[in-house]
Amino acid sequence: MALREKLRNQALRDPLTGLYNRRYMEDSLQRFVRLAERENREVSLVMVDLDHFKRLNDEHGHAFGDQVLRESALALVSALRETDIVCRYGGEELVVILPDCPIERAAEKAEALRQRIESLSSAHGAEITASFGVASIPHTSNNIADLLAAADAALYKAKEAGRNCVVTAPLKPFRLDRPADEQEREGYPRVAAE
Secondary structure, eight states, X not given: XXXXXXXXXXXXXXXXXXXXXXXXXXXXXXXXXXXXXXXXXXXXXXXXXXXXXXHHHHHHOHHHHHHHHHHHHHXXXXXXXXXXXXXXXXXXXXXXXXXXXXXXXXXXXXXXXXXXXXXXXXXXXXXXXXXXXEEEETTTOSSHHHHHHHHHXXXXXXXXXXXXXEEEOOOOOOOTTSOHHHHHHTTOOOOOOO
């Protein structure tokens, strides 16, 4: 039984950081989005990319880079709710899933996380920062593919803006031409017929 649990854990977790892996992230995100759609809730997603990570590795060695990645992961996990999920997306990119979290609150959390990662700089004697992209269903995106793309585009804008900042994906425009049941599903009350 213990061996089965150990194997399951290895299949779901990144060995370096101990965070959940990309496969677990995709499954969890799908579950949270379905639940949010069914219960008219929000799901926010934060993409995190450590700034100039290759340079950190080149200047200080890969062991240093691994340590920074582990400590950054710990900084994120320790600042979030138990229901939030932090995953290693690939390389130095991490993803945070925030169920039942409106986009404004997700942006505030992302800023707090940015500060936590930046605070690692003094302990290591090197500049350690990260860029953050924030997106949300239903505010910026309609589905999982849109959500990931919106968070990624916001992350790219954070990089373009000079790094070490948080950028929120643009909100979807409110459209009156959508069917009433779709608007109602997204939280807009149905207008009574005159």
